[in-house]
Amino acid sequence: LGALYWCYGVGVELFPESEPSRAFVNIEAPQGTSLDKVDAIAREVESRIKDFENIERVVTNVGEGSSGDIFGGGAGGLNTARISIEFVDFVDRKKSSGLTVKRIRKAVEDIPGAEISAKKEEEGPPVGEPVTIEVSGDDFDTLAELARLVQDRIRTVPGLVDLRDDYDPARPEIHFAVDRNRAKLLGLDTDHVGFFLKTAVLGTKVGTFRQGNEEYDITIRLPLDQRDDPAKIKRLYVPTMDGRMVPVSSLVDVKYSGGLGSISHKDTDRVVTITAGNEGRLATDILADCRKRLDDLPLPAGYKISFTGEDEERIETSNFLTKAFLVALCLIAVVLVSEFDSVTTPFIIMASVIFSAIGVLAGLLVLNNPFGVIMTGVGVISLAGVVVNNAIVLLDYVEKLRNWGMDLTEALVRAGMTRLRPVLLTAVTTILGLIPMATGVSYDFRALCWHTKSESSLWWGPMATTVIFGLAVATVLTLVIVPVMYSLLDDTKRFFGVPWRARHEVDS
Secondary structure (H helix, E strand, C coil), X not given: CHHHHHHHCCCEECCCCCCCCEEEXXXXXXXXXXXXXXXXXXXXXXXXXXXXXXXXXXXXXXCCCCCCCCCCCCCCCCCEEEEEEEECCHHHCCCCHHHHHHHHHHHHCCCCCCEEEEEECCCCCCCCCCEEEEEEECCHHHHHHHHHHHHHHHCCCCCEEEEEECCCCCEEEEEEEECHHXXXXXXXXXXXXXXXXXXXXXXXXXXXXXXXXXXXXXXXXXXHHHHCCHHHHHCCEEECCCCCEEEHHHCEEEEEEEECCCCEEECCEEEEEEEEEECCCCHHHHHHHHHHHHCCCCCCCCCEEEEECHHHHHHHHHHHHHHHHHHHHHHHHHHHHHHHCCCHHHHHHHHHHHHHHHHHHHHHHHHCCCEECCHHHHHHHHHHHHCHHHHHHHHHHHHHHHHCCCCHHHHHHHHHHHHHHHHHHHHHHHHXXXXXXXXXXXXXXXXXXXXXXXXXXXXXXXXXXXXXXXXXXXXXXXXXXHHHHHHHHHHHHHHCCCCCCCCCCCCC
């Protein structure tokens, strides 16, 4: 069955796909773009999505700084905008909000002047983007070229959307280069000239204004119409120590250049991070295609490509849950050995855990669901402690009957007949209790009506279906295979001359 799931299963996911309650449209224009231009792009996006279904309200934030000087007086982020979209309540949606996000992405992809991405609100703990590729090394220009090559190779991977990187080379800057020799001849130095230019453009605090309990800084600088043009700044005069006035144009050279907006480091290396989302395919399948396309990408010495984000978190979570599952099995085995004073009987009981795994994989194949690392993994671990109860109830009564002197075959038959009802009742009540969680069928006591879909079931449903199918299959196999295994092991011990002994005696 494991081989069948490997060949025909849907795949693996970290968290189950759910219906988002919110979505976000991120707009990032080139560095230096005016706030009015970014606002115009945001308004264009709003006009295209305002009539989409499921949308209840839209909130737009444009820019993050307070100044738009060409000299960089404002904080970074003036070239960005974020549109927050809130959907109507889950029960009132006529269509999936996930489909609405896809429509939004298609509607805004051709708007020029900025990078625009649409993504749904993330559920669960932050794990990074579904596709996160880090290119690390020494030289930032080389990293930028490698990032471009990586994006060119993976851009056409099916299901890959919102491909972008955090390399920001286009921040416009104006440099004033002071002629040191000329400034020295005129009795000036670079500090004096630099302080003058800083005061003229960015301003200098000269005092504090108090009004009641509030304090306000008093800053002096040139009016906006005189500080936003380098030609006007060059016509200013710098006062010297002896009272002379020297024109700025005779002291400095103005140079226009582009600088880096930000530089990221990780483990002492410079890093450019490439991110993307997934649409219509599992992130694991998209990552597999990306790895194939990047396997033969030539890298200079000292540079490397690594997959992080959700992929890294999925591997760490898988390792943790595997260790937790093994620890749970060991603890169960220790308790069973100490209670039964035997090794063979606990071995048979622990086999029911394997039966539950068969049911889990069968359920995933029947429902065509992916294996969820978090929710399905937690369901498998919980099954390890649940399904052994039926085998314990059955075999405990078998050994009790044999202690009373009953024959092996008769004891197995009698135990099966006597323990059938408690075993089935335990399994059936658990399965029935989980069906609402798995199907989403619930009753609203406030509105006094039934709902056939539930937002929470999209999240918890995979865990519920894991327990339902695992417990159902394990219960049936426990009633049939566990007695057979017990009989075979007893026959094997007799073949080697090991007689059956009462529970209070230890097996040889």
